[in-house]
Amino acid sequence: MTRADVAAAAGTSVAVVSYVVNNGPRPVSAATRTRVLEAIELTGYRPDVVARALAGGFTHTFGLLVPDVSNRFFAELAHQVEEHVYASGHLILLADSADDPVRERELMNALMERRVDGIMLASVDADPDLSGAIAGGTPVVLLDRIAPSALTSSVVPDNIGGARAATEHLIEHGRRRIGFIAGPAALPTSQDRAAGWESALAAAGLERGPLVEAPFSRAGGLEAGRRLLTGPDRPDAMFASNDQQAVGLLRAAHDLGVRVPQDLGVITFDGSQDAAFAIPSLSSVVQPLAEIAEHAVRLLLARPHVTARVTTGHTLALRASCGCPDGPTAP
Known part of the structure; x- marks a missing residue:
């Protein structure tokens, strides 16, 4: 009709x-x-909403591109972004790069071809190529990455401060040999969390514990845990770069008969529901997902377009895995 x-x-x-x-x-x-x-x-x-929107210059849609939507952290982040986008009267197109930089570039192009009004990108690349979006006038907000260009915005957590606070808490429990499951070394997120861990150890006069690089996944945490917990100089505490790794570490500890927290204190970064529902429940640096989503959507909605670099804070959710009394299940 x-x-x-x-x-x-x-x-x-x-x-x-x-x-x-x-x-x-x-x-x-x-x-x-x-x-x-x-x-x-x-x-x-x-x-015809699309035709009407194109005639007005806006489609009232945003793109959200994440590395792995099955990762609980990104699933919860996507939910918060959807809430804020919906409240603004817009729609969201969700894309999953499957941790593949080639697929990420293809999906970026696909979103731009659909004339989205802006893109929120959690990139798998330390220095993603945003030249096409910049040249085409499509605003981009990087999530969990510092924008490489002044023409691009970013919303990032305080990775160094959060990692330092997590490591300091393990030290307060009397842990002295604290290992670290790092993410992929090329990513600034991994580098910053490693820097926070090292900073806390140095300030306490402790030697640098063992470090194993692993993917941000349960399988990565499992393999790293097996390597770290079978050596002759086993750490008495571990800081994992994200909740997925920490869940894998718990499985490795269980399989090897290492008790958490009696033999091994564990703390992680992100604060997703995976941390709250693990056994034992995981102490975690909690990222403020609602705040991250609010900043990202606000930056894309701004007319005229503005760019900014926003650093969010963090809190510590202290649970059984580090030796604290277990709190309520809900994060």
């Missing part, structure tokens, strides 16, 4: 139907408006 069909059913011109559908630019009498609305219901006409 077209507007011409609605106009014929209502006994008006196509222009009048357009005024009713778009609520302007010219006024329409109440009686005529009622006839047009009844004709729309009768014919089943639906406005």
